[in-house]
Each structure stands twice: as C-alpha cells, then as structure tokens.
Amino acid sequence: MKVDVLLGLQWGDEGKGKVVDVLTPKYDVITRFQGGPNAGHTLEFNNIKHVLHNIPSGIFHTTKMNIIGNGVVLDPISFKQEVDELEAKGMDLSQNLLISKKAHLILPTHRILDAASEASKGKTKIGSTLKGIGPTYMDKTGRNGLRVGDIINNFEAKYEELKKKHEQLLSMYDFEYNIEDFEKGLKEGIECLKKFKLIDSEHKINEYIKNGQTVLAEGAQGTLLDIDFGSYPFVTSSNTICAGACTGMGVAPNKIGEVFGIFKAYCTRVGSGPFPTELEDATGEELREAGHEFGATTGRPRRCGWLDLVALKYSVMINGVTQLIMTKGDVLSSFETIKVATSYIIDGVETTEFPYELPDKIEVGYTELPGWKADLTGMKSEDEFPEELKNYITYLEKELEVPITIVSVGPDRDQTIVRS
Numbered sequence: 001m002k003v004d005v006l007l008g009l010q011w012g013d014e015g016k017g018k019v020v021d022v023l024t025p026k027y028d029v030i031t032r033f034q035g036g037p038n039a040g041h042t043l044e045f046n047n048i049k050h051v052l053h054n055i056p057s058g059i060f061h062t063t064k065m066n067i068i069g070n071g072v073v074l075d076p077i078s079f080k081q082e083v084d085e086l087e088a089k090g091m092d093l094s095q096n097l098l099i100s101k102k103a104h105l106i107l108p109t110h111r112i113l114d115a116a117s118e119a120s121k122g123k124t125k126i127g128s129t130l131k132g133i134g135p136t137y138m139d140k141t142g143r144n145g146l147r148v149g150d151i152i153n154n155f156e157a158k159y160e161e162l163k164k165k166h167e168q169l170l171s172m173y174d175f176e177y178n179i180e181d182f183e184k185g186l187k188e189g190i191e192c193l194k195k196f197k198l199i200d201s202e203h204k205i206n207e208y209i210k211n212g213q214t215v216l217a218e219g220a221q222g223t224l225l226d227i228d229f230g231s232y233p234f235v236t237s238s239n240t241i242c243a244g245a246c247t248g249m250g251v252a253p254n255k256i257g258e259v260f261g262i263f264k265a266y267c268t269r270v271g272s273g274p275f276p277t278e279l280e281d282a283t284g285e286e287l288r289e290a291g292h293e294f295g296a297t298t299g300r301p302r303r304c305g306w307l308d309l310v311a312l313k314y315s316v317m318i319n320g321v322t323q324l325i326m327t328k329g330d331v332l333s334s335f336e337t338i339k340v341a342t343s344y345i346i347d348g349v350e351t352t353e354f355p356y357e358l359p360d361k362i363e364v365g366y367t368e369l370p371g372w373k374a375d376l377t378g379m380k381s382e383d384e385f386p387e388e389l390k391n392y393i394t395y396l397e398k399e400l401e402v403p404i405t406i407v408s409v410g411p412d413r414d415q416t417i418v419r420s
C-alpha cells in the first residue's frame with residue numbers, strides 16, 4: 001500500500017484536523033510528520049469541539065493507530081497537557097499512540113529563545129506562535145538537539161548541558177526571563193512521554209505499508225509557510241509540503257499515493273508577512289466574523305482575504321496534489337459577488353507565477369464570480385448545491401486542473417460532502 005498525504009495549500013488553518021478525522025475510518029494509521037504545537041487542529045462531533053496540537057487527528061477513532069513521526073518537534077510540557085485533557089475526556093491513549101524516538105524535543109530554553117528572537121526583531125517579527133519551533137529546528141540542523149530517544153538515559157544531564165549553550169545565546173539578547181516559569185512541568189512531561197511506546201517509527205510505518213495497511217499523513221501549517229517555498233522569512237521552520245512527509249516519516253517518494261490538498265474557499269493568515277488578497281476593510285471583518293477566524297493555538301485574529309489562485313496553483317504544483325478539498329464555502333454565503341485572484345501586477349508587469357519575494361503591497365488582478373447567497377451548512381449532497389456554487393467549483397477545478405473531491409460545509413464531522 002501507499003501513504004496518502006493531506007496537507008494545507010495556504011497559510012495553515014484550512015481545516016486539516018476536521019477532514020483528517022472524517023477520513024480516518026478509511027485508514028489504519030494516521031501520522032504527523034512535521035511541525036509541533038504551533039499547529040492547532042480543530043475537530044467537532046457530537047456538539048463538542050476538540051483542538052489538537054501535537055497528537056494526530058485520528059486519535060478519536062480508538063481502533064486506529066496514531067504516530068508522531070521523526071520530523072515532528074515535540075514539547076513534553078505541551079504534550080502532557082494535551083494527554084491530560086484527552087484522558088480527562090475518558091480516553092486511554094497508551095494503546096493507539098506511538099512516538100518516534102527521532103522526533104526532536106522542544107525544551108523550555110527553545111521557547112525563551114523564540115520569544116527573545118521575536119522581541120529583538122520589533123516590527124519585522126515573524127509573528128511566531130512562540131512555541132519554540134524555530135530554535136528547536138535550528139538545533140536539529142545545527143546538530144545540537146535532543147531527541148525523544150534521549151529521555152531514556154541521563155536526560156537531565158543532557159538538558160543541563162544544552163541549557164548552558166542556550167543561556168549563552170540568550171545573553172546576547174536584551175531579554176528578561178525567569179527560567180523557572182518556562183521549566184514548570186518539564187519533569188512531569190518527560191515522565192508522561194516515558195509512558196508511551198517510543199519507537200523507530202520509520203520501520204513501523206514501512207512495515208504497515210508492506211503488510212497492506214493504509215496510512216494517512218497529516219500535514220501541519222500550510223504550503224505558503226514552508227521553509228523553502230513559503231513567503232520567506234515569514235514562514236515556519238519545517239517542510240510543510242508533500243516532500244516533508246517522506247523525510248518526516250522515513251517513507252520513500254514512490255510510496256506516496258494520493259495527495260489531498262486542502263484549501264479554504266477564501267484565504268487567511270495569522271502572524272506577519274505578505275498577503276496579496278488581504279482585505280483590511282469591512283469585507284475582511286465580515287469574513288473573520290462569519291468564519292470565526294481566530295487562531296486555534298494563540299487566539300489571535302486571523303487576517304482574511306479572497307482566494308488566491310496564483311498562490312494555490314503554486315501549492316498544487318509543489319505538492320503534486322491529486323485531489324482537492326475545499327472547506328468553509330458556507331462562510332461566503334452572504335456575499336453577492338466573490339472575488340478570486342488570478343494574477344499579480346508587480347512593478348507594472350502582470351504575472352501568474354508566484355514570485356521570489358512578495359512586496360508588502362501588491363496590485364492584484366481579480367476575476368469576479370456570482371455568490372450563492374444560500375445556507376450550505378445543512379446540505380448533505382452536492383445535488384443540493386446552488387448553481388453558483390457548482391460554477392465556483394467547476395471554475396476552480398478548471399483553473400487548478402485537479403478535481404475537488406470533498407467539500408466541507410461546516411465544522412462538524414457530518415458537514416462533509418464527498419463528490420462523485
């Protein structure tokens with residue numbers, strides 16, 4: 001069997017958690033392959049909302065296996081909080097959650113370094129979630145990091161040694177901190193991690209594939225936040241794209257099957273950085289209110305704008321998307337007209353190619369389509385879709401040259417329509 005991958009095509013928060021939960025019954029194993037607690041993946045069923053940060057979104061299907069892969073960065077403190085919350089809901093994770101020994105650990109001093117780095121940047125800050133993601137991946141590539149496998153022997157001594165290096169780095173910043181505040185819960189977090197099966201997940205995942213079991217890899221963040229192809233430097237520190245699933249799990253490229261690319265029917269972004277179709281007006285506000293666009297991890301208001309086909313085509317190309325999933329079309333139901341960006345005009349020259357660098361303010365060429373002015377949230381089949389929505393979908397499929405196979409019309413598991 002092959003590994004299917006589901007990943008975000010925009011700046012994150014496309015609805016990955018919801019759709020992974022919906023697709024989980026079709027799979028035996030769900031994995032995370034990059035990112036860490038900067039992710040906030042929301043799932044809703046039985047009128048209850050759950051937000052996951054470190055744990056794959058297959059976890060609520062108790063017969064399925066969930067794996068935190070080697071490409072993930074794991075914070076023991078935030079991980080324990082998440083485990084505690086799920087256990088308080090009556091769940092027992094010990095049987096269906098495995099963790100790669102090669103996943104790198106986010107340490108308290110990584111979070112301090114993240115905060116110090118952001119504070120030093122002032123107005124040019126990235127808008128990091130301050131979860132320590134950047135400094136942890138820096139230690140990974142700098143070959144200083146500690147991995148989950150390091151907690152088994154002498155963890156404290158290893159931590160103290162790395163902490164000294166981090167304190168030296170921190171002394172270069174004009175940044176005050178109380179290390180004890182950041183270290184609270186570390187010991188308990190490490191003990192919590194020890195209760196789980198810590199494995200060489202690349203062997204396990206390849207064994208699943210060989211035995212004919214099905215695996216779905218769940219991306220975090222989105223393609224436009226990718227460290228190589230996103231709007232650098234306003235990106236995260238991992239490869240969020242399909243290729244990241246190979247390195248983040250130890251799966252060969254020829255073992256990748258379907259690539260599900262998920263996008264909102266409009267666009268959002270949290271944190272700083274260019275956003276060509278951003279609406280800094282009443283329309284943007286309307287989108288934010290209707291879409292409840294506030295961060296699942298930080299609570300920050302998300303910046304909102306029209307769908308950007310220039311960026312979306314780029315994401316489809318970089319990931320080799322084979323099926324598209326569109327979410328939140330229901331949020332656009334009050335709009336008479338819906339705009340879609342089809343080109344950028346940079347220095348007077350029109351382009352449809354996502355450029356090396358996006359200027360802060362950019363002229364955008366739009367195509368306008370009629371809105372559907374109908375409540376989609378109760379619809380159960382695409383036959384019920386208004387003509388205008390059908391046209392919107394057909395238009396996007398033609399432009400992107402990939403079929404839209406799933407349309408999500410609300411946050412609940414049940415509000416998901418699979419197209420024939």
Ligand code: GDP
Binds near residue numbers: 013015043326329
């Ligand atoms: P993720 O990071 O990609 O998993 O997405 P988030 O959970 O951060 O943000 C998506 C938000 O939209 C969550 O609040 C979801 O409950 C919600 N959501 C997902 N799909 C839909 C949809 O089709 N319609 C509406 N109205 N909300 C949705």
Ligand code: IMO
Binds near residue numbers: 013
């Ligand atoms: P999910 O998986 C949206 C953004 C941050 C910031 C930049 C760098 O829920 O889609 P980092 O903490 O990674 O150093 O922040 O990336 N960011 C996200 N935006 N959704 C996410 O995850 C994000 N994870 C990071 O806001 O701009």
Ligand code: MG
Binds near residue numbers: 013039296297
């Ligand atoms: Mg999110």
